[in-house]
Amino acid sequence: EDKVVQSPLSLVVHEGDTVTLNCSYEVTNFRSLLWYKQEKKAPTFLFMLTSSGIEKKSGRLSSILDKKELSSILNITATQTGDSAIYLCAVEFLNRRSNYQLIWGAGTKLIIKP
Amino acid sequence: DGGITQSPKYLFRKEGQNVTLSCEQNLNHDAMYWYRQDPGQGLRLIYYSQIVNDFQKGDIAEGYSVSREKKESFPLTVTSAQKNPTAFYLCASSPGLAGYQETQYFGPGTRLLVL
Numbered sequence: 191e192d193k194v195v196q197s198p199l200s201l202v203v204h205e206g207d208t209v210t211l212n213c214s215y216e217v218t219n220f221r222s223l224l225w226y227k228q229e230k231k232a233p234t235f236l237f238m239l240t241s242s243g244i245e246k247k248s249g250r251l252s253s254i255l256d257k258k259e260l261s262s263i264l265n266i267t268a269t270q271t272g273d274s275a276i277y278l279c280a281v282e283f284l285n286r287r288s289n290y291q292l293i294w295g296a297g298t299k300l301i302i303k304p
Numbered sequence: 305d306g307g308i309t310q311s312p313k314y315l316f317r318k319e320g321q322n323v324t325l326s327c328e329q330n331l332n333h334d335a336m337y338w339y340r341q342d343p344g345q346g347l348r349l350i351y352y353s354q355i356v357n358d359f360q361k362g363d364i365a366e367g368y369s370v371s372r373e374k375k376e377s378f379p380l381t382v383t384s385a386q387k388n389p390t391a392f393y394l395c396a397s398s399p400g401l402a403g404y405q406e407t408q409y410f411g412p413g414t415r416l417l418v419l
Contacts, residue, residue, distance in 0.1 A: 294346030
């Protein structure tokens with residue numbers, strides 16, 4: 191059965207700390223791995239990763255994919271209270287109807303204390 | 305402003321009642337999706353539609369129905385057959401299913417509660 195597992199499920203750190211969030215997957219017909227941030231309602235897109243070993247960066251956030259280990263990490267450096275959110279990992283795969291579909295992890299709830 | 309709107313923000317359902325959640329987009333996207341989000345779980349796909357007048361079941365379609373009569377609109381009906389409907393429902397759209405899913409945009413969601 192296809193699945194995406196995120197860890198930890200929740201994390202509390204202080205402002206200025208660096209955090210690493212993990213996402214591992216078991217999916218047939220893998221196409222890409224995506225990270226989203228969900229603050230209150232709608233998830234917003236952060237990164238899409240397709241190739242192993244290539245880091246994507248956006249400001250203090252970065253992410254990398256390891257296809258050999260079937261996993262990805264999302265790093266946030268110098269955390270701020272505005273980084274508090276649920277971080278969702280999703281994997282895109284080809285379903286049995288030959289359509290591309292996303293399967294989602296449960297998310298990591300990140301709380302940044304001032 | 306382009307985007308996806310969902311209504312209502314909160315919805316209360318009585319026992320045995322069907323309720324319909326609205327989703328509208330003005331992004332000119334072909335594909336639309338409905339997800340359910342429960343605490344401690346990831347988003348789960350209920351239904352998706354690649355094009356007008358066509359839709360496919362996702363992983364948890366039982367107890368739900370959809371229609372896609374217009375490109376902009378993809379309403380979801382939660383029927384009385386859905387025994388545990390309390391959840392947060394998210395609608396999304398993307399230019400098409402063939403493209404990378406990074407271009408999946410989400411609406412603000414509807415929280416459904418059972419009375």
